[in-house]
Amino acid sequence: MATISATCYLFIILSWLCPTTLCGTVLEDLKNLHPPPEFNSTIMTNCLNNPSHRYCNSSPMNFDEIFKYTIVASHLCNESKNPNCIESFHKVDLRNRPNIASLYLSFEFFWRFCPLTILSIDVSNNSLKGNFPIDVLHCTQIHDLDLSINEFSGDIPIQSFSPLTNLTFLNLSYNCFSESEELSDSQFFKRFNSSSFLHSGALLDHRRFFTLKVVILLVGFPILVILMVIFLAWLCFQRPDFLPRKLQRRRTFTPAILSAATSGFSSRNLVGKSNVVHIYKGVLRDGTQVKIEMYWDEISRESYLNFVEECKVLSELDHKNLVRVLGWCKSRKFRAVITEWTREENVEMWLLSESSAPPPWSHRVKVLMGVVECMRYLQKEWPQVDYDLNTNSVLLTQDLEPLISRFKVLDHSTSTTRNICKFGVFMLGVILSRKGQEKFEGDADGFIKNMRRVDLDPEELQEMIDERMELSETSLHQAKQALSLGLMCIDQSGSEQPSLAFISNSIARAYKATLVLPSANHTRSHADNRFRGHKT
Known part of the structure; x- marks a missing residue:
C-alpha cells in the first residue's frame, strides 16, 4: 500500500474514489474503478523510497492487482476500525461480520500484498465454510490468528505455518476440520497446545474413542466369541487335524480331512477303482502318506457298528510287519479305511x-x-x-x-x-x-x-x-x-x-x-x- 510519506497522491485518489459516505460495495469499486493517471509511476516511486512493501517484490509488477489491493486495503482498514488507515493498520478485525468476512477472505491479492504492519487477524464467529483460508498465511509477520467458531473443513495445512515464526496465538476451535493423528504428534501442536484446537475436529476425540471401544467390547466381543465357538466346532467336527495333537480324536477321520488329503478326491490321486471301492493316495496335514479305501456300498447300521469295532481293533495293531491301520471314516455316502501308504510290490x-x-x-x-x-x-x-x-x-x-x-x-x-x-x-x-x-x-x-x-x-x-x-x-x-x-x-x-x-x-x-x-x-x-x- 502506498505511503503518505512517499506521496499524498494516492490518498487524494482514495478520498475521491471513496468519500466519507462510502461509494457502494467493494465489489462495485473493483468493477467500476480503474487506476488514475500516473498511478504506476506513484507505485514505482513508493517502491524506490520504501522497497519493503510486498508488492514491490512481485516480478513483473501487476499494477491492476496492486490498484485493487489499495481499494480493498482502504475498505478493510475502515471495516476493522483501525486508526490512521491511510498510513498503515495493525489488525484485521472481522469477527461477528458474516456478511463481509467471506468477501474479504476471497481477495487473494490482498493477502499476497498485505501490509507488514498487520499483526492480528480475527475472522471468528462467522460460520464460514470451505477449506482452511490458506491465503491469510501470506501475512507471515502476524502474531495472532483467530479462525474459531466457523465451519471450516478439510485438513489443517500444518506445513504452511512454518514461515509464521512470530505467531504466538492461534485459535482454530469450534470448526469441522478432519481428524489428524499426525497433528497430535507434531511440533506444530506442541508449539501451541490443545486449547487452540478445542472442538476443531482435528484432534482425536478420546471420549468418542472410549465410547466406541465400549460399544465394540459390549457388541463385538460376544460376536467374536460366537464366531470362535462356531470355528472351533467346525474344527472339532470337520478338521480336527488342525487342533493340538492332545485334542485330536484318534483313529477317526472326517470327509473334510480325506478331501484335503486327496486334493478334493482328485483323479490324479486315484490309484484303484471298482464298482464298490475307490482307492486313493493321500497326504495328511502332518505329512503322513496314506492309502484311503473308500467303500460305496450301502450297509445296515448293525454292519456299520461292526465295521467300526473291527477298525478299532485293527488300528491297535502295532508291528513292523503289519500294514498299519490309521483309522476309519463314515459319511452319508461312503465309509473308508485309512492305512499307511506302502509300495505296491508284493x-x-x-x-x-x-x-x-x-x-x-x-x-x-x-x-x-x-x-x-x-x-x-x-x-x-x-x-x-x-x-x-x-x-x-x-x-x-x-x-x-x-x-x-x-x-x-x-x-x-x-x-x-x-x-x-x-x-x-x-x-x-x-x-x-x-x-x-x-x-x-x-x-x-x-x-x-x-x-x-x-x-x-x-x-x-x-x-x-x-x-x-x-x-x-x-x-x-x-x-x-x-x-x-x-x-x-x-x-x-x-x-x-x-x-x-x-x-x-x-x-x-x-x-x-x-x-x-x-x-x-x-x-x-x-x-x-x-x-x-x-x-x-
Whole structure:
C-alpha cells in the first residue's frame, strides 16, 4: 500500500474514489474503478523510497492487482476500525461480520500484498465454510490468528505455518476440520497446545474413542466369541487335524480331512477303482502318506457298528510287519479305511521280476523271518485277528521287510494249526521254483493236498528249489531243510506239524547263518538233525 510519506497522491485518489459516505460495495469499486493517471509511476516511486512493501517484490509488477489491493486495503482498514488507515493498520478485525468476512477472505491479492504492519487477524464467529483460508498465511509477520467458531473443513495445512515464526496465538476451535493423528504428534501442536484446537475436529476425540471401544467390547466381543465357538466346532467336527495333537480324536477321520488329503478326491490321486471301492493316495496335514479305501456300498447300521469295532481293533495293531491301520471314516455316502501308504510290490512280483536279479537266499530268509515274527505277535496279542499269507498279499518295503496287508477280526480265536499251514504254503512259494510249483496246479487247498501225497527224495527236493538262486553248499542245505519244514507245516494232522515257536527259532538260526556268509565248501553241520524230535 502506498505511503503518505512517499506521496499524498494516492490518498487524494482514495478520498475521491471513496468519500466519507462510502461509494457502494467493494465489489462495485473493483468493477467500476480503474487506476488514475500516473498511478504506476506513484507505485514505482513508493517502491524506490520504501522497497519493503510486498508488492514491490512481485516480478513483473501487476499494477491492476496492486490498484485493487489499495481499494480493498482502504475498505478493510475502515471495516476493522483501525486508526490512521491511510498510513498503515495493525489488525484485521472481522469477527461477528458474516456478511463481509467471506468477501474479504476471497481477495487473494490482498493477502499476497498485505501490509507488514498487520499483526492480528480475527475472522471468528462467522460460520464460514470451505477449506482452511490458506491465503491469510501470506501475512507471515502476524502474531495472532483467530479462525474459531466457523465451519471450516478439510485438513489443517500444518506445513504452511512454518514461515509464521512470530505467531504466538492461534485459535482454530469450534470448526469441522478432519481428524489428524499426525497433528497430535507434531511440533506444530506442541508449539501451541490443545486449547487452540478445542472442538476443531482435528484432534482425536478420546471420549468418542472410549465410547466406541465400549460399544465394540459390549457388541463385538460376544460376536467374536460366537464366531470362535462356531470355528472351533467346525474344527472339532470337520478338521480336527488342525487342533493340538492332545485334542485330536484318534483313529477317526472326517470327509473334510480325506478331501484335503486327496486334493478334493482328485483323479490324479486315484490309484484303484471298482464298482464298490475307490482307492486313493493321500497326504495328511502332518505329512503322513496314506492309502484311503473308500467303500460305496450301502450297509445296515448293525454292519456299520461292526465295521467300526473291527477298525478299532485293527488300528491297535502295532508291528513292523503289519500294514498299519490309521483309522476309519463314515459319511452319508461312503465309509473308508485309512492305512499307511506302502509300495505296491508284493512277494510274488518280487520273486518273478525279470527286470532285476533273482532274490538271493539270504533275502528270502529275511522275508520268512519277518512274516513268522508277525505271526507270533498276532498269536500272543491278538488271537482274534485272522490274516492272509499268500505271496501276492504280502507286500515288501524298500528294506525288504514283509508287510501282511490283509487281515480281519473274527468272533473267536484263530486256529494256530491253520495259520501254520498257511505259513507253510507261503514258505514253499518263496523257496520253490516256478516249474516246481506248476507240478501242483490248482488252488491252495489242491496244492497242499498234492504236496502231502508226494514222497519226495533229496534229488527231487533239490530240483524243486528255485534254480535261479546261486546257492553255496551251506545255503543249499539250508534251503532243503526249509523246504522240509514247509512240508511239515502243511501237515494239519498234528503228527508232523511243528510249533510256531520252533518255526521261528529255525528260521532265525538260518537267517543268522546267512549273515556269516559261509564259504562254498562248508560241509554239513549238526543241523542235519535240526528238524528231528521237535513236534507239537
